[in-house]
Amino acid sequence: MGERSENKKQLIRDKARELFVERGFKDITMKDIVEACGISRGGLYLYYASTAEILKDILSIDASDTDEALAAAVRDNASPAKILEVFFEEQKKELTSSKESLYMASYELASRKDDSERERLKDQFEMAARVLEELITSGVDSGDFYCPDPRSAARNIMYAIEGMKINSAAFGLSEKEIDDELAFLYTGLFYPEFYEEEWEQ
Amino acid sequence: MGERSENKKQLIRDKARELFVERGFKDITMKDIVEACGISRGGLYLYYASTAEILKDILSIDASDTDEALAAAVRDNASPAKILEVFFEEQKKELTSSKESLYMASYELASRKDDSERERLKDQFEMAARVLEELITSGVDSGDFYCPDPRSAARNIMYAIEGMKINSAAFGLSEKEIDDELAFLYTGLFYPEFYEEEWEQ
Amino acid sequence: MGERSENKKQLIRDKARELFVERGFKDITMKDIVEACGISRGGLYLYYASTAEILKDILSIDASDTDEALAAAVRDNASPAKILEVFFEEQKKELTSSKESLYMASYELASRKDDSERERLKDQFEMAARVLEELITSGVDSGDFYCPDPRSAARNIMYAIEGMKINSAAFGLSEKEIDDELAFLYTGLFYPEFYEEEWEQ
Amino acid sequence: MGERSENKKQLIRDKARELFVERGFKDITMKDIVEACGISRGGLYLYYASTAEILKDILSIDASDTDEALAAAVRDNASPAKILEVFFEEQKKELTSSKESLYMASYELASRKDDSERERLKDQFEMAARVLEELITSGVDSGDFYCPDPRSAARNIMYAIEGMKINSAAFGLSEKEIDDELAFLYTGLFYPEFYEEEWEQ
DNA sequence: CATGAATGAGAGTTCATTCAT
DNA sequence: GATGAATGAACTCTCATTCAT
Numbered sequence: 085m086g087e088r089s090e091n092k093k094q095l096i097r098d099k100a101r102e103l104f105v106e107r108g109f110k111d112i113t114m115k116d117i118v119e120a121c122g123i124s125r126g127g128l129y130l131y132y133a134s135t136a137e138i139l140k141d142i143l144s145i146d147a148s149d150t151d152e153a154l155a156a157a158v159r160d161n162a163s164p165a166k167i168l169e170v171f172f173e174e175q176k177k178e179l180t181s182s183k184e185s186l187y188m189a190s191y192e193l194a195s196r197k198d199d200s201e202r203e204r205l206k207d208q209f210e211m212a213a214r215v216l217e218e219l220i221t222s223g224v225d226s227g228d229f230y231c232p233d234p235r236s237a238a239r240n241i242m243y244a245i246e247g248m249k250i251n252s253a254a255f256g257l258s259e260k261e262i263d264d265e266l267a268f269l270y271t272g273l274f275y276p277e278f279y280e281e282e283w284e285q
Numbered sequence: 286m287g288e289r290s291e292n293k294k295q296l297i298r299d300k301a302r303e304l305f306v307e308r309g310f311k312d313i314t315m316k317d318i319v320e321a322c323g324i325s326r327g328g329l330y331l332y333y334a335s336t337a338e339i340l341k342d343i344l345s346i347d348a349s350d351t352d353e354a355l356a357a358a359v360r361d362n363a364s365p366a367k368i369l370e371v372f373f374e375e376q377k378k379e380l381t382s383s384k385e386s387l388y389m390a391s392y393e394l395a396s397r398k399d400d401s402e403r404e405r406l407k408d409q410f411e412m413a414a415r416v417l418e419e420l421i422t423s424g425v426d427s428g429d430f431y432c433p434d435p436r437s438a439a440r441n442i443m444y445a446i447e448g449m450k451i452n453s454a455a456f457g458l459s460e461k462e463i464d465d466e467l468a469f470l471y472t473g474l475f476y477p478e479f480y481e482e483e484w485e486q
Numbered sequence: 487m488g489e490r491s492e493n494k495k496q497l498i499r500d501k502a503r504e505l506f507v508e509r510g511f512k513d514i515t516m517k518d519i520v521e522a523c524g525i526s527r528g529g530l531y532l533y534y535a536s537t538a539e540i541l542k543d544i545l546s547i548d549a550s551d552t553d554e555a556l557a558a559a560v561r562d563n564a565s566p567a568k569i570l571e572v573f574f575e576e577q578k579k580e581l582t583s584s585k586e587s588l589y590m591a592s593y594e595l596a597s598r599k600d601d602s603e604r605e606r607l608k609d610q611f612e613m614a615a616r617v618l619e620e621l622i623t624s625g626v627d628s629g630d631f632y633c634p635d636p637r638s639a640a641r642n643i644m645y646a647i648e649g650m651k652i653n654s655a656a657f658g659l660s661e662k663e664i665d666d667e668l669a670f671l672y673t674g675l676f677y678p679e680f681y682e683e684e685w686e687q
Numbered sequence: 688m689g690e691r692s693e694n695k696k697q698l699i700r701d702k703a704r705e706l707f708v709e710r711g712f713k714d715i716t717m718k719d720i721v722e723a724c725g726i727s728r729g730g731l732y733l734y735y736a737s738t739a740e741i742l743k744d745i746l747s748i749d750a751s752d753t754d755e756a757l758a759a760a761v762r763d764n765a766s767p768a769k770i771l772e773v774f775f776e777e778q779k780k781e782l783t784s785s786k787e788s789l790y791m792a793s794y795e796l797a798s799r800k801d802d803s804e805r806e807r808l809k810d811q812f813e814m815a816a817r818v819l820e821e822l823i824t825s826g827v828d829s830g831d832f833y834c835p836d837p838r839s840a841a842r843n844i845m846y847a848i849e850g851m852k853i854n855s856a857a858f859g860l861s862e863k864e865i866d867d868e869l870a871f872l873y874t875g876l877f878y879p880e881f882y883e884e885e886w887e888q
Numbered sequence: 889c890a891t892g893a894a895t896g897a898g899a900g901t902t903c904a905t906t907c908a909t
Numbered sequence: 910g911a912t913g914a915a916t917g918a919a920c921t922c923t924c925a926t927t928c929a930t
């Protein structure tokens with residue numbers, strides 16, 4: 085498959101993404117995609133055999149891209165606090181652009197009884213939770229963070245972000261709502277000096 | 286609409302619920318429901334005009350039922366801590382039975398661009414968040430809870446539960462995972478005596 | 487399935503038969519049949535799921551009908567010679583009307599690798615061959631026929647008729663060709679008195 | 688058309704033959720053949736415009752080959768009995784290898800209303816029947832055979848072989864079944880000395 | 889109220905055929 | 910000669926929806 089072919093696949097993914105973002109996974113038909121791309125009915129089948137195949141391809145390419153910023157921070161030997169900052173920035177980017185998000189589509193894909201996408205989603209969640217936990221642990225070790233239970237904290241953060249994503253996809257969240265919650269999660273990891281002050285009175 | 290009619294609608298809702306739980310919203314057809322109910326094709330249309338109408342009816346009836354336990358606790362003038370306990374128990378029930386949940390179906394319904402379901406979902410979330418916030422606030426006032434920011438805490442709880450629900454629906458969560466996170470959320474609202482001890486050294 | 491339904495199925499079989507006779511099995515599409523019947527696209531599927539199903543139904547109904555004349559002759563305790571006469575008359579009828587025959591269509595159906603129709607055709611051939619053999623044997627016993635090897639004679643008759651049928655279906659046989667061959671087969675079963683005369687000179 | 692071209696056509700015929708033998712004529716597509724040959728989609732059209740054209744080419748080349756053994760026997764001035772033996776041997780070869788036969792495919796091709804293949808098949812049958820008739824006649828003249836009606840005998844043999852071929856292609860015949868019938872046809876052409884003996888008692 | 893036959897729109901999919909390279 | 914991407918026609922099959930009974 086040559087460069088031309090890859091360009092065509094890219095076109096298909098781009099147009100299909102718009103449709104998936106707009107209307108989720110299950111409502112999109114091969115015909116919709118054909119029409120969005122301005123190609124022929126049979127032409128689409130030269131590249132993808134089903135809408136599921138297209139969405140999976142999009143998601144797996146996205147997945148490779150997503151972690152890039154974080155990976156860069158890690159490569160730079162940034163401090164845990166810095167890396168966490170990057171992590172939250174990435175999440176905010178995703179959440180605020182979630183009018184363009186594939187979140188619902190990907191969950192619809194996963195909800196199909198027989199689909200391997202379930203596995204992928206679970207793995208992705210577990211991986212992210214574990215990375216976050218390690219990050220917090222190393223932040224605790226370095227004295228940057230206060231956190232008596234990194235595992236629970238990490239998973240709480242993941243669940244909350246997951247919850248925001250679905251809400252964002254389903255009915256929208258204002259930037260303020262997103263900021264407030266992310267700030268709450270972020271600052272929760274630092275020493276609660278205010279307690280000290282309060283108690284010391 | 287007579288009693289007989291209402292019985293028939295109930296039958297339709299019951300059978301349709303099973304289908305929605307099993308396969309989400311968008312994959313279910315009027316034909317599926319007709320077959321599940323063992324009624325005639327035309328017969329279904331005497332009661333419901335579309336699968337969306339059926340699901341909305343189910344969801345709105347569920348909504349009336351759901352808050353019953355909580356409302357009872359409030360009616361009994363239970364303490365905020367007690368009411369919160371009931372709230373978390375209800376959430377756990379929902380989460381552990383989520384193989385039978387309409388969660389995905391309801392989000393699929395909401396993901397349709399033109400649907401009023403979006404509004405309903407948002408309202409429901411906001412309402413729950415506000416109730417929870419008030420509960421926490423009153424708990425802080427009564428000295429039961431420690432919480433410097435009830436609004437953020439309430440929303441964090443809501444997001445995290447939302448995140449667990451979607452994960453649970455998409456790929457399943459173990460009872461332990463659910464318990465751990467709910468405990469984390471619940472105990473986070475109580476006085477962190479351990480801080481005191483630590484600081485006082 | 488009521489009487490109305492059966493009428494509709496009959497209509498479908500009648501129209502489909504014309505098409506199968508005309509163009510064989512594999513060239514006929516559900517669409518062709520729909521158009522020939524003047525019914526709606528989806529309507530046909532209420533009665534038959536595939537062209538193969540339609541053809542099989544036609545063939546099995548035909549099979550019930552076909553043996554009727556023969557069975558009647560047997561019921562009447564006719565002599566073997568009489569029954570054989572009926573048999574050949576039936577064959578001639580089939581062969582001369584073979585512009586309306588499903589012969590090719592049925593072989594096309596059977597030629598599909600996975601089809602149970604193969605079994606049916608083989609069984610039908612074997613059954614007919616065995617009946618014919620018994621008939622000849624009983625004719626020999628009764629002194630009507632001369633035949634040193636009823637089994638081979640029976641099978642030879644079957645093969646020859648089979649060969650005429652396929653030729654008839656593929657490129658047509660004149661009535662004379664049919665008569666000549668049937669006469670050859672038929673008279674071959676009687677005493678060759680002429681030999682006697684010849685040899686005795 | 689150069690040698691290279693002829694090689695390519697040969698390749699196409701070889702691969703297409705396998706497909707036709709396996710699945711008959713009508714089920715084979717240009718795409719199937721392209722894939723079996725490992726050539727390009729457009730490439731096939733440089734040589735053949737349709738599956739019918741390919742099959743006709745195969746059949747006509749086969750036809751030239753087929754009669755070679757017989758022709759050789761004739762060239763050698765073999766006796767009618769010898770030539771007939773060769774003829775039956777050839778038929779047996781064809782019948783026993785009929786898993787690799789184009790018989791069904793060729794009849795499917797002929798069953799298409801407008802096709803000249805019908806003509807070819809008829810001509811081929813008539814030609815063979817006439818040759819066989821002449822052979823028998825000359826055998827009678829030479830005293831090798833006994834046959835009061837060479838024309839009918841020849842056609843009977845042809846029909847029976849035709850019948851075996853179609854049965855063989857449709858549902859298979861055992862080697863014994865083939866041998867028995869061929870022996871029946873063959874020995875039927877010789878003097879029935881046994882009659883003599885019987886009568887002379 | 890209830891039935892289920894009937895319709896027809898529309899999605900999926902496959903291929904013969906063409907054509908620029 | 911050869912390639913294979915592209916097109917578009919054709920076919921299969923499914924359902925939402927209607928309507929006569």
